[in-house]
Amino acid sequence: MAPPLIELIRATKRFPSGSGSVHTAVRELSMTVEPGQFVAVVGPTGCGKSTTLSLVSGLQPASAGRVLVHGTEVKSIPDGVGYMFQTDAVMPWRSVLENVASGPRFRGESKADARAKAADWISRVGLAGFEKYYPHQLSGGMRKRVALAQTLVTEPKILLMDEPFSALDVQTRALMQDELLRLWSGSGAAVVFVTHDLDEAIALSDKVVVLTTGPATVKDVFEIPLERPRKVEELRLTEEFRALYSNIWESLRGEVDKARQKGASNVA
Numbered sequence: 001m002a003p004p005l006i007e008l009i010r011a012t013k014r015f016p017s018g019s020g021s022v023h024t025a026v027r028e029l030s031m032t033v034e035p036g037q038f039v040a041v042v043g044p045t046g047c048g049k050s051t052t053l054s055l056v057s058g059l060q061p062a063s064a065g066r067v068l069v070h071g072t073e074v075k076s077i078p079d080g081v082g083y084m085f086q087t088d089a090v091m092p093w094r095s096v097l098e099n100v101a102s103g104p105r106f107r108g109e110s111k112a113d114a115r116a117k118a119a120d121w122i123s124r125v126g127l128a129g130f131e132k133y134y135p136h137q138l139s140g141g142m143r144k145r146v147a148l149a150q151t152l153v154t155e156p157k158i159l160l161m162d163e164p165f166s167a168l169d170v171q172t173r174a175l176m177q178d179e180l181l182r183l184w185s186g187s188g189a190a191v192v193f194v195t196h197d198l199d200e201a202i203a204l205s206d207k208v209v210v211l212t213t214g215p216a217t218v219k220d221v222f223e224i225p226l227e228r229p230r231k232v233e234e235l236r237l238t239e240e241f242r243a244l245y246s247n248i249w250e251s252l253r254g255e256v257d258k259a260r261q262k263g264a265s266n267v268a
C-alpha cells in the first residue's frame, strides 16, 4: 500500500524559552493526510496549530518523532508545497499580474510563460480585468483572491493554509470558502487547513483533527461525510451539519475551557 502523502508520527517540537528552559509546543502528535484529502486542524488559541504546519512545511525541524511527506523524512521544504497565511504575501509594489507571476518566475519560467499562467489563474479566481491593479486598489476579499492565485499558480500537491480567511468579514469569508472548494476540487491537492472556526472546518473538510490545549497532540479525529460539491452557507443550515458540529464541539469545548483557565491563571 502507498504511504500517506503526509504522516506525522509522534512528532514533538520544543522551543528554547527565554529563561533557558524549554517550551514544548507540540507533543507526540500523530496524524495522516492522504492525497487529495482536505483536512482541517482545530484547537484552542496558541495550542500549537501553526507549529504543526511548520513541521510539515519543513520550516521547523521536529525535536523528536517523525514527519514524512511522500514517505520521506522532511529535512527541508518539500517540493510541491503551497502556503497561504492569515497575512498574505501579496507585494504592494507589484501589480496583480506581477504578483501572481512571481512564483513561476522564481522557479525559472520565462517571463512570457509566467505571465500567461498568471493571467489564467487571475481569471480562474474571478479577477480578470484587474491584472494591472495594485493591491491597495483592491478590497480585502480581492487581495485574498490574488493570494489564492499566487498559491495555486504553482499547482501544489500539498496546500498548507493557516487561517487564511480569518481577517475577512463574514460574507466575504463564505465567498472565499466556496471559491477555495471550487478551485481545490479540480486540483487533486491535499489541504491542511488550520482554523479557529469549527463551522469553517466542517464546511470545508473531509476530516477534522481536534488538537488538545498546548502542547498540541491529537485529541480526536472526525470524518466529515457531507456530500460534495458544497455551498458553505446552505450546508451550515442542514441537520447533518448541525449534528456534526455539536459532536465535534463536545470534543473541542473541553480543550477551549482548559486553555481559558490557563490563560486566566497566566494573567492573574
Ligand SMILES: Nc1ncnc2c1ncn2[C@@H]1O[C@H](COP(=O)(O)OP(=O)(O)OP(=O)(O)O)[C@@H](O)[C@H]1O
Pocket (backbone or CB within 6 Å): 015, 016, 023, 024, 025, 043, 044, 045, 046, 047, 048, 049, 050, 051, 052, 214
Ligand atoms: N519560534 C518559536 N519560538 C518559541 N516559541 C514558539 C515559537 N513558535 C511558537 N512558539 C510557541 O509555541 C506555542 C504554540 O504556538 P502556535 O503559533 O503553533 O499556536 P497556534 O495554535 O497556531 O496559535 P493561534 O491559535 O494563536 O494561531 C505558543 O506557546 C508559542 O508561543
